[in-house]
Amino acid sequence: MAAVPSGVEAYIGLGSNLDNPVDQVNQARAAIAALPGVAEIGFSPLYRSLPVGPQDQPDYINAVMRVVTELAPLALLRQLQQIENQHGRLRLVRWGARTLDLDVLLYGQQAINEPDLIVPHPELAKRAFVLYPLADVAGADLVVPGLGLLSQLLTACPADGLRKLNS
Numbered sequence: 001m002a003a004v005p006s007g008v009e010a011y012i013g014l015g016s017n018l019d020n021p022v023d024q025v026n027q028a029r030a031a032i033a034a035l036p037g038v039a040e041i042g043f044s045p046l047y048r049s050l051p052v053g054p055q056d057q058p059d060y061i062n063a064v065m066r067v068v069t070e071l072a073p074l075a076l077l078r079q080l081q082q083i084e085n086q087h088g089r090l091r092l093v094r095w096g097a098r099t100l101d102l103d104v105l106l107y108g109q110q111a112i113n114e115p116d117l118i119v120p121h122p123e124l125a126k127r128a129f130v131l132y133p134l135a136d137v138a139g140a141d142l143v144v145p146g147l148g149l150l151s152q153l154l155t156a157c158p159a160d161g162l163r164k165l166n167s
Contacts, residue, residue, distance in 0.1 A: 010108065011064055019068050039068050044133035045165065046062070063133050079106055
């Protein structure tokens with residue numbers, strides 16, 4: 001097992017609802033863990049969730065990955081976008097079906113507001129498919145910058161339609 005790099009703890013959201021979503025998420029996990037300057041330190045169970053936006057698409061498979069990274073926030077985002085592109089990600093319809101969606105959810109305790117990257121992810125507090133897997137890898141006592149305790153966010157966001165998959 002490779003040594004864990006020094007750096008910042010970050011959380012990445014993974015989602016897919018096309019082309020065998022479980023495989024897409026698992027392959028993305030491996031690709032992220034293989035990035036130079038990135039080490040996986042936790043991975044949530046997989047969850048099945050209803051789509052956000054257009055409902056005429058398949059359910060999603062979602063997970064959250066906990067990493068330590070030496071990459072700057074935008075460099076991490078660019079690497080994740082390359083992985084999305086390698087998996088055939090097309091950005092045609094907002095909240096439309098996709099082979100792979102990778103999001104930087106949290107980057108240390110930083111609040112980032114750049115044209116290409118907002119952290120914490122702007123929809124984090126409203127998305128059960130992010131909050132519940134995040135709690136699996138971070139614990140409910142995690143403080144989300146600007147939003148408070150993860151436990152409070154979970155209380156305010158019911159898990160309607162969210163199902164943990166058996167591994």
